Amino acid sequence: MPKVDSTKNKILDAAEELFAERGFAETSLRVITARAEVNLASVNYHFGSKKSLIQAVFERFMDSFTNHLMRQMTELEQSHQRFSVEQVLETLIKPLIEVDELRPDGSSVFMKLLGRAYSETQGHIRRFAMQKYSHVLARFTRMLHKAAPEVAPSEMFWRLHFMLGTFIFTLAGHEALQEISMSDFNEEVNVEQIIGRLVPFLAAGFSNQSIPIAAQSVGEV
Amino acid sequence: MPKVDSTKNKILDAAEELFAERGFAETSLRVITARAEVNLASVNYHFGSKKSLIQAVFERFMDSFTNHLMRQMTELEQSHQRFSVEQVLETLIKPLIEVDELRPDGSSVFMKLLGRAYSETQGHIRRFAMQKYSHVLARFTRMLHKAAPEVAPSEMFWRLHFMLGTFIFTLAGHEALQEISMSDFNEEVNVEQIIGRLVPFLAAGFSNQSIPIAAQSVGEV
DNA sequence: GTATGTTTCAAACAAGCGTTTAGATTTAGG
DNA sequence: CCTAAATCTAAACGCTTGTTTGAAACATAC
Numbered sequence: 001m002p003k004v005d006s007t008k009n010k011i012l013d014a015a016e017e018l019f020a021e022r023g024f025a026e027t028s029l030r031v032i033t034a035r036a037e038v039n040l041a042s043v044n045y046h047f048g049s050k051k052s053l054i055q056a057v058f059e060r061f062m063d064s065f066t067n068h069l070m071r072q073m074t075e076l077e078q079s080h081q082r083f084s085v086e087q088v089l090e091t092l093i094k095p096l097i098e099v100d101e102l103r104p105d106g107s108s109v110f111m112k113l114l115g116r117a118y119s120e121t122q123g124h125i126r127r128f129a130m131q132k133y134s135h136v137l138a139r140f141t142r143m144l145h146k147a148a149p150e151v152a153p154s155e156m157f158w159r160l161h162f163m164l165g166t167f168i169f170t171l172a173g174h175e176a177l178q179e180i181s182m183s184d185f186n187e188e189v190n191v192e193q194i195i196g197r198l199v200p201f202l203a204a205g206f207s208n209q210s211i212p213i214a215a216q217s218v219g220e221v
Numbered sequence: 222m223p224k225v226d227s228t229k230n231k232i233l234d235a236a237e238e239l240f241a242e243r244g245f246a247e248t249s250l251r252v253i254t255a256r257a258e259v260n261l262a263s264v265n266y267h268f269g270s271k272k273s274l275i276q277a278v279f280e281r282f283m284d285s286f287t288n289h290l291m292r293q294m295t296e297l298e299q300s301h302q303r304f305s306v307e308q309v310l311e312t313l314i315k316p317l318i319e320v321d322e323l324r325p326d327g328s329s330v331f332m333k334l335l336g337r338a339y340s341e342t343q344g345h346i347r348r349f350a351m352q353k354y355s356h357v358l359a360r361f362t363r364m365l366h367k368a369a370p371e372v373a374p375s376e377m378f379w380r381l382h383f384m385l386g387t388f389i390f391t392l393a394g395h396e397a398l399q400e401i402s403m404s405d406f407n408e409e410v411n412v413e414q415i416i417g418r419l420v421p422f423l424a425a426g427f428s429n430q431s432i433p434i435a436a437q438s439v440g441e442v
Numbered sequence: 443g444t445a446t447g448t449t450t451c452a453a454a455c456a457a458g459c460g461t462t463t464a465g466a467t468t469t470a471g472g
Numbered sequence: 473c474c475t476a477a478a479t480c481t482a483a484a485c486g487c488t489t490g491t492t493t494g495a496a497a498c499a500t501a502c
Contacts, residue, residue: 007479025246028459039481044461046479119340119393126397154406158418161398165390166383172340176347177382185375197379201426208425228449250490260451265491267449 008046010036015057020112024054058117058125059132061099061110066136068095073139085147086203088140092167093195100191108174108191115172148207163202170198229267231257236278241333245275279338279346280353282320282331287357289316294360306368307424309361313388314416321412329395329412336393369428384423391419 014036018027029050033040047053072091076083100108117125130137141160145151151159170177174194181187235257239248250271254261268274293312297304321329338346351358362381366372372380391398395415402408 023246025244029461030459040460041462041482042480050460115340118390119336126394154402154408155418157402157406158398158415159422162387162391162419162422165394166387169339169386169390170383173347173386177379181375181378185378187375194379197376198383200429201380201383204429205422205426208421249488251488260449261490262452262492263450271490 007036007038007042010038011043011046011053012057012060015053016061016109016113019054019057019116020109023116029053055125055128058113058129061113062129062133065095065099065110066133068098069136070139073143077143083143083147084203085144085206086199088143088147089163089199089203089206091143093192093199096171096195097192108171111168111171111174111191114168118168144206150209151206159206163206166202167198170194228257228259228263231259232264232267232274233278233281236274237282237330237334240275240278240337241330244337250274276346276349279334279350282334283350283354286316286320286331287354289319290357291360294364298364304364304368305424306365306427307420309364309368310384310420310424310427312361312364314413314420317392317416318413329392332389332392332395332412335389339389339393365427371430372427380427384427387423388419391415 011032015027015032018032018035021027029043030040032053033043043050043053047056069091072094076087076091080087096110099110117129141156144160145153145156148156171191171194174191177194178189181189232253236248236253239253239256242248250264251261253274254264264271264274268277290312293315297308297312301308317331320331338350362377365381366374366377369377392412392415395412398415399410402410
């Protein structure tokens with residue numbers, strides 16, 4: 001797919017930025033088409049409705065991200081017979097960063113958008129994502145299980161979602177945190193450094209042996 | 222403050238539920254006043270604007286929560302000379318649960334509302350909260366530092382926000398997760414059990430000794 | 443009981459929304 | 473070059489939004 005400046009793409013680009021900045025409901029089609037420099041009616045012509053546009057925006061960057069991620073997971077599996085939880089988590093880093101570096105301004109639109117999609121609109125996007133990208137999540141889960149077979153499946157489920165939550169939540173709001181960090185500690189940190197702190201934090205939580213409730217059978221892969 | 226069924230309170234109660242269910246932007250004053258069984262104009266009469274109403278809703282439950290939390294922290298400080306990270310995190314549990322149990326239907330409105338407030342509206346509520354409740358956060362930070370003095374201040378900052386993120390994110394979306402857990406593992410879990418899994422997970426991450434970048438001085442607990 | 447201040451109410455307001463329409467313009471194929 | 477399909481455009485549609493209005497209802501005090 002060549003990167004053409006078609007009306008459709010101009011709308012997607014503008015919508016992506018604006019949705020990330022202001023949220024879905026708070027962004028009108030008029031400001032989107034104004035920034036994209038296209039006619040108002042073209043949104044409905046090309047996408048049918050605003051709801052479909054939101055989904056199209058979400059799908060475009062999510063496809064890109066999951067493709068990167070799948071490649072990273074394959075790479076890890078092929079290069080290492082055994083791998084750690086930390087290594088599995090690290091497969092997220094490159095895709096997470098590269099998806100944003102493609103953008104012209106380079107401001108991390110992806111993370112903010114993901115945060116919006118997760119919380120907004122009664123979780124309707126979330127359900128869609130769980131369906132369309134379930135195979136990616138399943139593969140990621142399988143790799144985590146291989147890295148830490150001592151964690152029981154149901155416990156694994158919860159810890160995985162704890163990790164996803166932290167990732168999305170932290171990175172979606174990272175700009176505010178970066179500001180505070182700068183003013184409180186005179187410490188300039190970029191997104192990669194935040195992830196660098198985040199991964200060990202999560203890996204430690206994930207691999208934690210103290211199981212709160214009933215311990216299940218400890219199997220093997 | 223006696224629990225009066227004043228128009229003002231009826232509006233706050235209805236708005237709280239609806240904001241949690243559907244978000245701020247997606248909830249109109251008309252549905253709020255309809256559920257509250259009051260006149261549409263009374264919102265502007267009592268609160269001035271919708272924006273002020275949102276802030277009033279947020280403030281009411283946040284005040285209640287932070288009061289509980291402050292009491293819990295005092296209790297822990299008075300009963301133990303030394304305490305663990307896990308114990309500090311556990312001070313969150315009761316306030317988190319009790320704030321919701323006050324509600325008539327008992328459905329965890331608080332967590333959902335907090336999630337909304339965190340992500341929505343350009344972080345405008347978040348900034349307001351950081352300002353008004355900064356002393357609570359400061360005290361919580363101080364207690365964490367006392368529990369784990371080996372964690373450097375800047376590292377502490379990040380880990381604290383990782384934890385906050387996970388807490389809010391997980392609990393805001395806990396209903397979806399509970400559903401999945403039910404269908405995938407036939408495991409019925411309540412909010413307390415989720416928190417029961419969450420606390421050790423976070424404590425392990427927080428106390429993690431493997432520091433990613435420059436290793437600081439390693440003290441003692 | 444009348445006067446004063448507060449609260450409620452139905453109705454209307456202007457503004458913004460997503461969407462539709464119908465005609466102009468551009469594009470592509472024979 | 474002509475035709476037919478695809479795309480773009482300005483204008484309007486119907487609807488919902490937050491807010492305002494001015495009178496009615498209520499409460500309180502003298």
